[in-house]
Amino acid sequence: MSAAPSYRSTVSALAFGQIVCWAALYYAFSSFVLPMQRALGWSKPELMGAFSAGLAVWGASSYAVGAAIDRGRGRAVMTLGAALAGLGFLLWSRVDSLAQLYATWALLGAAMAMTLYEPAFNVLTKRFPDRYVRGITALTLVGGFASTLSFPAAAGLMALCGWRGALAVVGGVLLLVVAPLHAWALCGTPLPHAAAAAPDARAxxxxxxxxxxxxxxxxxxxxxxxxxxxxxxxxxxxxxxxxxxxxxxxxxxxxxxxxxxxxxxxxxxxxxxxxxxxxxxxxxxxxxxxxxxxxxxxxxxxxxxxxxxxxxxxxxxxxxxxxxxxxxxxxxxxxxxxxxxxxxxxxxxxxxxxxxxxxxxxxxxxxxxxxxxxxxxxxxxxxxxxxxxxxxARTGELRAGGRVSADRSRASSGSA
Known part of the structure; x- marks a missing residue:
C-alpha cells in the first residue's frame, strides 16, 4: 500500500473539497430558486420543499455515514459522496417535474451527509489523533468562505450558460475534481502516530x-x-x-x-x-x-x-x-x-x-x-x-480505576 499524504496535504485537499461542497450543496440552492420558478412555473413552497427534503435525508443518513467511517471506510464515503453530489447536480440540470426535483434532492441530501464537515471531522480525528482539533479548525476556516464563493459563482455561471448549464458545470467540478481529490487525500495506510494511539481505544x-x-x-x-x-x-x-x-x-x-x-x-x-x-x-x-x-x-x-x-x-x-x-x-x-x-x-x-x-x-x-x-x-x-x-468517565477508565482499587486493596490486605 502507498504511503498516506502528509497532514498538511490531507487538510488542504479536504479544505478545498469543503469549500466547493458547501458552496454547491448548501448555499447554491437559493440562487436557482427564481430562475427555476420562471422557467418551470413552480411555487416557492414547492421548490423549498425539495431543499427541506434534502436536509431531512442529510440528518437521517448521518448515523450510517458515521458507522461506515468507524469501520475504516472514510475514503470511500467521502469520495462516493462527492461523486453522488456531482451526479445529483447533473440530474438537477435535467429536471422537468417536481417528482424528479425531490428525488434529486434526496440524492443530494445523502451526498451532504457524506461530505459536509462531519465526515471530514471524523476522518481527521481518526487519521491524526494528536492534531485533529487544528485540522477541524482549518477546515471550518476555509469552509467559512463558501457562501462568499457560492453566490457570485452561481450568478456568473448562469449569466454565461443559463441555470441548467450552470448546474451541469457544478456537477462536473464535483464529479471530476472533488471526488478524485478526496480519493487521493485519504489514500494509503494510517500514519504511524495514528496507529500508535490504537491501544487507548479500549477506554x-x-x-x-x-x-x-x-x-x-x-x-x-x-x-x-x-x-x-x-x-x-x-x-x-x-x-x-x-x-x-x-x-x-x-x-x-x-x-x-x-x-x-x-x-x-x-x-x-x-x-x-x-x-x-x-x-x-x-x-x-x-x-x-x-x-x-x-x-x-x-x-x-x-x-x-x-x-x-x-x-x-x-x-x-x-x-x-x-x-x-x-x-x-x-x-x-x-x-x-x-x-x-x-x-x-x-x-x-x-x-x-x-x-x-x-x-x-x-x-x-x-x-x-x-x-x-x-x-x-x-x-x-x-x-x-x-x-x-x-x-x-469512559468505560475503559472505569475498568482501569477498578483494577487500581483492587490492587490497592490486595496490597493493603497483604501488609496487614
Missing part, C-alpha cells in the same frame, strides 16, 4: 455506552436547540428585517458582517486553540446565540444591529468546531463516527423542520419580535443543556 465509549451517559443527551439537546434556532433565523432573516421597516439594502448592510465575524472567530480559534478547552469555548459560543437573537428582536438602529451580526456570526462560525472537537474529547475517537452521527442527525432533522415550524409559530404570535425572543429562549435552553453536560 473509548461505544455508542451504546454513550447513550447511557446524561452528557450525550444534554449535548444532543444543546446542539438540536442551537440548530433549530439558527436555521429558523436564516429562513426568516429578510422578512424579519422588513418587519422592522428596513429595506433590502439596509438589511444586506448588516447581514454582510456575518461572514467576516464567522471567519474571524475561526481564525482566533486556530491561533489560540491550545489554550482553550472545548467545553469552555462552547459556553462562550452558545451564549452568543440567545444574546444575539435578543438584540435582534429588540434593536432597531444600526449599531445594535451590527452587534447582533457580529455576535451571531462569531457563534455560528465556532459551533461546528465545538461539536467536532467535543465528541472525541468526551467519548473518545474509536466510535466518533457513530456517536457524532447520531448526535448530529437529530440536530439536522431539527434544522430541516425549523423554517416550517416557525412559520406556523408566527401565526400564533403578534409578530417577528416575539418570534425572535422565543428563538432566543430556545438558544438559552441550548446554553443551559451544554453547561450541564460534563465529561463522562
Amino acid at each position: 473509548d465509549s461505544t455508542l451504546r455506552e454513550a447513550l447511557r451517559e446524561p452528557s450525550f443527551w444534554l449535548l444532543t439537546a444543546s446542539f438540536t436547540c442551537y440548530s433549530f434556532a439558527a436555521a429558523a433565523l436564516w429562513a426568516h432573516l429578510m422578512p424579519a428585517f422588513a418587519a422592522k421597516g428596513h429595506s433590502e439594502a439596509q438589511a444586506l448592510s448588516v447581514v454582510v458582517w456575518f461572514g467576516p465575524a464567522q471567519v474571524a472567530g475561526r481564525l482566533l480559534h486556530f491561533i489560540f486553540a491550545r489554550a482553550i478547552r472545548p467545553h469552555a469555548l462552547g459556553l462562550v459560543v452558545l451564549g452568543g446565540l440567545p444574546l444575539s437573537l435578543a438584540i435582534f428582536a429588540l434593536a432597531d438602529h444600526g449599531l445594535a444591529l451590527l452587534v447582533f451580526a457580529l455576535l451571531f456570526g462569531f457563534a455560528n462560525g465556532l459551533v461546528t468546531i465545538v461539536r467536532g472537537s467535543l465528541v472525541p474529547d468526551y467519548f473518545g475517537r474509536e466510535h466518533v463516527g457513530r456517536i457524532g452521527g447520531a448526535m448530529s442527525g437529530i440536530a439536522l432533522l431539527a434544522r430541516a423542520a425549523a423554517p416550517l415550524a416557525t412559520a406556523w409559530l408566527l401565526l400564533a404570535l403578534p409578530g417577528y419580535r416575539e418570534m425572535l425572543l422565543a428563538l432566543s429562549g430556545v438558544g438559552a435552553a441550548a446554553l443551559i443543556a451544554f453547561a450541564l453536560a460534563r465529561r463522562p
Whole structure:
C-alpha cells in the first residue's frame, strides 16, 4: 500500500473539497430558486420543499455515514459522496417535474451527509489523533468562505450558460475534481502516530455506552436547540428585517458582517486553540446565540444591529468546531463516527423542520419580535443543556480505576 499524504496535504485537499461542497450543496440552492420558478412555473413552497427534503435525508443518513467511517471506510464515503453530489447536480440540470426535483434532492441530501464537515471531522480525528482539533479548525476556516464563493459563482455561471448549464458545470467540478481529490487525500495506510494511539481505544465509549451517559443527551439537546434556532433565523432573516421597516439594502448592510465575524472567530480559534478547552469555548459560543437573537428582536438602529451580526456570526462560525472537537474529547475517537452521527442527525432533522415550524409559530404570535425572543429562549435552553453536560468517565477508565482499587486493596490486605 502507498504511503498516506502528509497532514498538511490531507487538510488542504479536504479544505478545498469543503469549500466547493458547501458552496454547491448548501448555499447554491437559493440562487436557482427564481430562475427555476420562471422557467418551470413552480411555487416557492414547492421548490423549498425539495431543499427541506434534502436536509431531512442529510440528518437521517448521518448515523450510517458515521458507522461506515468507524469501520475504516472514510475514503470511500467521502469520495462516493462527492461523486453522488456531482451526479445529483447533473440530474438537477435535467429536471422537468417536481417528482424528479425531490428525488434529486434526496440524492443530494445523502451526498451532504457524506461530505459536509462531519465526515471530514471524523476522518481527521481518526487519521491524526494528536492534531485533529487544528485540522477541524482549518477546515471550518476555509469552509467559512463558501457562501462568499457560492453566490457570485452561481450568478456568473448562469449569466454565461443559463441555470441548467450552470448546474451541469457544478456537477462536473464535483464529479471530476472533488471526488478524485478526496480519493487521493485519504489514500494509503494510517500514519504511524495514528496507529500508535490504537491501544487507548479500549477506554473509548461505544455508542451504546454513550447513550447511557446524561452528557450525550444534554449535548444532543444543546446542539438540536442551537440548530433549530439558527436555521429558523436564516429562513426568516429578510422578512424579519422588513418587519422592522428596513429595506433590502439596509438589511444586506448588516447581514454582510456575518461572514467576516464567522471567519474571524475561526481564525482566533486556530491561533489560540491550545489554550482553550472545548467545553469552555462552547459556553462562550452558545451564549452568543440567545444574546444575539435578543438584540435582534429588540434593536432597531444600526449599531445594535451590527452587534447582533457580529455576535451571531462569531457563534455560528465556532459551533461546528465545538461539536467536532467535543465528541472525541468526551467519548473518545474509536466510535466518533457513530456517536457524532447520531448526535448530529437529530440536530439536522431539527434544522430541516425549523423554517416550517416557525412559520406556523408566527401565526400564533403578534409578530417577528416575539418570534425572535422565543428563538432566543430556545438558544438559552441550548446554553443551559451544554453547561450541564460534563465529561463522562469512559468505560475503559472505569475498568482501569477498578483494577487500581483492587490492587490497592490486595496490597493493603497483604501488609496487614
